[in-house]
Amino acid sequence: MIFKNNLAYTALVAIILLLSSCLDNPVFVFDPIEPGLPIYTQRGTDVAGAIINDSIWNSEQEVNGGLIWNEKEFIPVICDTINNRLTFVFPGYIINYQNDTKTRQEIIVNLETNRIKSFEDLPLLDQTKFDLSNQFHYAYLVNQEVYDKYNNYHYYFENYYEHLLDSSVDFKPINQIGNFNIRRLSGQEDFIFAGTFGFEYEDSLNIKNTVYHGRFDFTLLKSGFFYK
């Protein structure tokens, strides 16, 4: 009888743990103006969205009612303490709703700041607006070159990541204008990292790229903070 009670108790605890683990899944509240994008929140919903070159980009493949085992997106933060640069990588997908396909697409935001030397310093950027028309800050889409070389990076993330850190592939956008607004960066051990952005630039082939109506709300983990 005791064994049965223990078994029931264990099952109950397991169910509670399983359900509580679901709480970590991304929370996508669709924007009524553009339902492919999440509304702007700042509570660690782990979603992002933007309109990239007139296509919907978001961090979540299932919108409103998605599968409970959607993986949490990993937001790498790369700190270059020598050159005073901080890089955020936003993973996501360009969604094609006509044929129900998606294409991987990262947004890279590379900022100049001498305030961040460690993960614990990140809240110093709370409520900070970065003007991307300034020559010291830039944001861009990961170009095809990186994909072609590391098209299996999703399974071998370290290789891709090392490549991204390699300054030889760093791309500097041309004629860039826009903003990257960190609206909230605070917390205890993990930080809530939320903000809005929008920018446009020309790439090396003088092709104009637009990233508009951007919004993100993630939890930053110390395990995602790297030094260059």
Added chain:
Amino acid sequence: MRRKTRTLLMVVALAMVFCSAKAQLRVSAGPTFSKSIVNSDQLNSEFGTGFLLGIRNRFRPENLKSLSFSTGVQLCHRKYKIENPKIDRESYNDLYVTFPFLFNFDITEFLLVNTGVELGYALFSNLKEFEYKRRTTAFLFGFEFLQNRDVAPFITASYSPWERLDYETIDKFGNTTGTGYEFKNFYMVIGVNIYINDF
């Protein structure tokens, strides 16, 4: 303060339903026809059918022959559609517990018109995220026919002018432009009141 007022009104409603000896008690039931009213031209909203089940009472002050006052508690299931190719879900369900407060006016012996407010709380909703408000306040307007019979048909419309979702709107460069409001509750119920006792 507002929350305390709402709680107080709900307690009063329940007390009046279950504690009053001189009330006309009745069970209300019927299908609901609900819609979520949207502003966005990106969203298409359509009616769906749910159900309402509740218990109401009615007081008639002795010096007011044509006026009476109703309260009650009811379960209100509302089903509706919000459609856009970019949203996986089309059909939405809400289950509210609501507390109506109605003023009734007898137009004839067999026809009654009523109006009032309804306080509600979503026990369940497919719009379940934290950003959607679970509390609702709505205005009611309706008619009741054959009010002095044991079984009396009624029709009531409920409209909440307050949206369930407030969200920040941003321009293409990420600057805040204001607040957007979306999803107002509307439903009609066509049902019957089954009287348990009379005045």
